Amino acid sequence: MWRKFLRSKIHTLRITNKNLNYEGSITLDPRFMIAAGLEPFESVWVYNLANGERFETYVIKGEWGSKEVCLNGAAARKGEVGDKIILVSYTWLSPEEIDQATVTLVYVDDDNNILEEKRLPVKE
Numbered sequence: 001m002w003r004k005f006l007r008s009k010i011h012t013l014r015i016t017n018k019n020l021n022y023e024g025s026i027t028l029d030p031r032f033m034i035a036a037g038l039e040p041f042e043s044v045w046v047y048n049l050a051n052g053e054r055f056e057t058y059v060i061k062g063e064w065g066s067k068e069v070c071l072n073g074a075a076a077r078k079g080e081v082g083d084k085i086i087l088v089s090y091t092w093l094s095p096e097e098i099d100q101a102t103v104t105l106v107y108v109d110d111d112n113n114i115l116e117e118k119r120l121p122v123k124e
Helices: 030-036 073-078
Strands: 003-014 017-019 025-028 043-048 054-061 069-072 084-093 102-108 114-121
Touching: 003 030, 017 073, 025 030, 025 073, 030 054, 030 084, 030 102, 030 114, 043 073, 054 073, 069 073
Parallel strands: 003 102, 017 069, 025 054
Antiparallel strands: 003 084, 025 069, 043 054, 043 084, 102 114
């Protein structure tokens, strides 16, 4: 039986921009993507701490060092510039994979500077 686990989380990113006239997605500074192990076009969930919105979208790579977090397309209706969000990715693991799996946690400050990165075992 496969089970779904948290794979990575970026905690309290601030939305820096919105672009309603785009196909859809969330644009991220590649530094956030590398820290959380995310690939372009990978599926993510976004949890908005300001309004409780929760939605799934996909990541597109923004400009390096920009600290950009831009909601695009329909997602632009789900938050405002300045809102804090939690961005997460999940994975499905077989019973054999659980013992070796890790979760990546990335923490940022109010200016979207990466403060800390942690890797923890899924099973302790």
